Amino acid sequence: MDGLFRRLTPVCGICALGLTLAGCSVKMMAIKTLGNVLSESSSTFAKDDDPELVRDAVPFALKTIESLIEQAPKHQGLLTAASSGFTEYSYAFVQQEADFIEAQDLDRATEMRARAKKLYLRALEYGMRGLEVEFPGFRERLRKDPDVALAKTTKKHVPLLYWTGSAWAAAFAINKADSELSADQSLMDKIMRRALALDEGWEMGSIHDFFISWEGGRASTGGSYEKARQHFERVVALSKGRRVAPYVSMAEIVSVGMQNKKEFQELLDAALKIDINMAPNQRLANVVSQQRARWLLARIDELFVG
Numbered sequence: 001m002d003g004l005f006r007r008l009t010p011v012c013g014i015c016a017l018g019l020t021l022a023g024c025s026v027k028m029m030a031i032k033t034l035g036n037v038l039s040e041s042s043s044t045f046a047k048d049d050d051p052e053l054v055r056d057a058v059p060f061a062l063k064t065i066e067s068l069i070e071q072a073p074k075h076q077g078l079l080t081a082a083s084s085g086f087t088e089y090s091y092a093f094v095q096q097e098a099d100f101i102e103a104q105d106l107d108r109a110t111e112m113r114a115r116a117k118k119l120y121l122r123a124l125e126y127g128m129r130g131l132e133v134e135f136p137g138f139r140e141r142l143r144k145d146p147d148v149a150l151a152k153t154t155k156k157h158v159p160l161l162y163w164t165g166s167a168w169a170a171a172f173a174i175n176k177a178d179s180e181l182s183a184d185q186s187l188m189d190k191i192m193r194r195a196l197a198l199d200e201g202w203e204m205g206s207i208h209d210f211f212i213s214w215e216g217g218r219a220s221t222g223g224s225y226e227k228a229r230q231h232f233e234r235v236v237a238l239s240k241g242r243r244v245a246p247y248v249s250m251a252e253i254v255s256v257g258m259q260n261k262k263e264f265q266e267l268l269d270a271a272l273k274i275d276i277n278m279a280p281n282q283r284l285a286n287v288v289s290q291q292r293a294r295w296l297l298a299r300i301d302e303l304f305v306g
Contacts, residue, residue, distance in 0.1 A: 031072045048284050049276060051291070055093040062086060069126075076160075079130035083163040086123035090116045091170065092288045100295055113174050120171035127164030131157070146187055150194040158199045162207060165191035169214065189214070204282065205238030209245050216253035228254050242279040244289035247271035252296055261304045268293045 045054050062085050069078050098112035131138045131153075141149040153161060169188045172181040192214070196207045208231040216228035228250070235246045247267045255264035271293040276286040296303070 028072065031068050032075060046282065046284050047280050049287055051092065051284065051288055054284060055089075058085065058089050058093070062089065073129075074133050076130050076133045079126050079133070080160050080163065083123045083127035083130060083160065083167065086119050086126065087163050087167045087170065090119035090123070090167075094119060095170070095174065096288070096292060099292075117171050117174045120167045120174070123167035124164060124171065127160055127167060130160045131164065142187060142191075146190045150190060153194060153198065155198045158195050158202050158207075161191050161195040161198070162202065162210075165195065166210060169210070173213075173217070200234070201238050204243055204279065205235035205246075206243075208232070208235035208238070209243075209249055212246060212249040213253050216249075216257055219257055225254050225258060239279070242274065243282055244271045244274050244276075244286040244293065247274075248289050248293050248296070251293075256303050259304060261300070264300070264304070265297070268297050 045058070048054050062082065065078055065082050065085065069075065069082060072078060094112050095116040098109040098116065101112075102109035128139055134157075135141075135149070135152060138149060150161075165188050168181075168184065168191070172178065172185065172188065176182060192207065192210055195202070196211070200207060211231040212228045212235070214228075215223040215231065216225055217223060219225050219228075232246055232250045232254075235243070239246070247270050251264045251267035251271070255261075255267060272290055274286060274290075276283050276290070279286070
């Protein structure tokens with residue numbers, strides 16, 4: 001979702017001008033220009049502190065990106081923007097909202113989770129297509145020999161690896177009974193570990209966030225609460241405590257899993273004390289995570305026995 005709207009209108013104007021003046025060649029130049037802008041620009045959405053405003057704006061941006069991808073199907077910048085945008089939108093404005101309303105409307109929450117899964121799978125498809133641009137046959141090789149397939153990726157591919165792996169794992173988390181997704185868990189793991197190895201500091205340690213949930217959420221089936229805690233400590237160090245999400249994930253996954261009520265409260269209290277203006281590029285993510293922190297605290301009696 002990086003920088004979509006600040007630059008969308010002027011670049012779309014270029015597209016229209018290209019159609020008028022010189023036909024397809026200028027049109028394609030304008031599309032590629034927009035793709036480059038979307039993939040390289042800093043985020044204005046991420047700096048916003050109004051989730052509802054962003055929620056209403058994002059669908060138009062995402063559909064615009066999809067229409068441009070139809071014209072430039074191998075533009076890696078556009079494919080990355082689509083993968084990240086659908087993943088972020090699905091989590092922040094569909095899946096999380098389903099969690100919030102479940103107690104009042106289970107049927108609606110179930111419908112929203114089904115929609116969230118579809119959006120994650122759409123994000124996964126765009127991510128895979130983005131990787132295929134430089135590595136034709138990547139999907140097939142990933143299944144045959146993931147270590148060899150991933151060994152060719154470099155630091156510049158970390159965003160694509162992250163969003164592809166995150167979308168894949170998020171779709172699985174919504175429906176763990178999906179046998180196809182369940183069978184792909186090792187591939188999700190390898191993609192994210194490759195991203196971590198290439199650039200653990202990316203986006204203030206965001207890849208470690210994934211592993212808090214990944215390790216903690218599978219503590220009884222091969223994961224580890226201790227490893228989740230190590231990832232938490234590392235991301236707090238990398239972000240200098242300026243990101244809310246790690247505290248919320250640690251509380252929701254590990255503290256609840258271990259039934260450590262005291263730690264749960266301490267982590268969420270710390271999350272709510274973080275000044276959202278300390279890291280402007282994380283402002284929206286921090287606001288959304290603080291919303292979840294308040295929701296979790298309101299459910300403390302449901303989450304802990306005794």
